[in-house]
Amino acid sequence: MNYLSTRGHPDRKRFSDILLEGLAPDGGLYLPETYPQVDAAALAELRRVYHEQGYAELAFRLLSLYIDDIPADDLRALCEKTYTAQAFGTGEIVPLRHLEEGLWIEALSNGPTLAFKDMAMQLLGNLFEYELRRRGETLNILGATSGDTGSAAEYAMRGKEGVRVFMTSPDGRMSPFQQAQMFSLQDDNIHNLAVQGVFDDCQDIVKAVSNDLEFKRRYRIGTVNSINWARLLAQVVYYFAGYLQATQHEGEKVSFAVPSGNFGNVCAGHVARQMGLPIDRLVVATNENDVLDEFFRTGVYRVRAAADTHETSSPSMDISKASNFERFVFDLLGRDAGRTRTLFGEVLAREGRFDLSGDPAFADAASRFGFVSGRSTHADRVATIRDTWERFGTVIDPHTADGLKVAREHWQPGAGVPMIVLETALPIKFAATIVEALGREPERPARFDGIEDLPRRVSVVPADADVVKKYIAQHAG
């Protein structure tokens, strides 16, 4: 399998080459040249594999379709090491929870940091360690986080040979639980940098360091952000696992509702659907930061200014632009790299928006690609958390509540197409909103008891890229 850039760069790459890279050299995102097809017979075989051999083997079978430069035995071992009942809480790894007839929640958040990002990041940690060892190289990962990404990355990379993590976060702005999760890690290869500023300052620092090409090369700076193809690929697996649990036969269809920010999660659903998984609708749910809902309703993609980006009670979806969206637009435009390059490289840079409302491709987005969308507000998510608790006795987190709220707008009970809402975090990570909705604290998994009282390992730094560079230079591997 070869990979290409959405902006038409002539080079073709293998999986292991793009694993450690971010953007393609022309600023595009990597995609496979074609989507391998899974027909009904192949899906029946995957059903048998999942039920008899489990999630890790399912992951291996699907990843094998995209990765042909890691020996099969090694890839299988990496999957088995990653997707264990010990790390993810159950043998099913991503069990479905029944709400009502035809409506399910897929539990993706029982990994080490209690958010769905573990599903991909845990595999990425093992892939990085494997590939760096194979090359005899080391990597210093620099990132910016407002919560879930940073902790998922740190728990995936802790103790890994050849990898160091330098994670910036806005000082004092993450939830107390998220701060405790990250700052209590005592591993030598994990460095927490609390920046005196806001999340944008952290992102600016990462950008400034990465734009210093000499520094970047000298200290082998890498990233683990959501545009990484391996992360997206790992997420494709749980769409298959959700489908296989909700159906009995290969002819049946299901829909997925996905709480969305950077379009990474639901883009994996798009890939699964392009492979032939019988997905009816892909429901994109946003919060008040409704860049994506606006696009799917109107055909206009409009990046928001910082002042227009709201701080909400589903903070992991607070985005001003959706960094994976270019992948879908490339497919939507019939894989026209020239047009994709013009839209993302020129029009968006110049005008902050582009408009596909008059394009026949946009008119077909729902029928050809299954995409529909909706938006949820603070009042909606509080009401949904309360309603779900009162009627079904289950507590969901604010992001999942956004997904469920929008899912109900598109779900047709009784029509025979199950709706699966992806659970992207556990409620304990966002306790304040749960208390507001239910008047009580969410449950805390036993292994996190007293986490706030553990000793902390964090350096507070000014919002200054030079200070961060100096820190990295002193601590790089």
Ligand SMILES: *Cc1c(COP(=O)(O)O)cnc(C)c1O
């Ligand atoms: C990251 C995240 C999201 C958004 O996922 P994308 O892949 O960026 O669309 C939603 N919910 C939670 C809890 C997250 O951590």
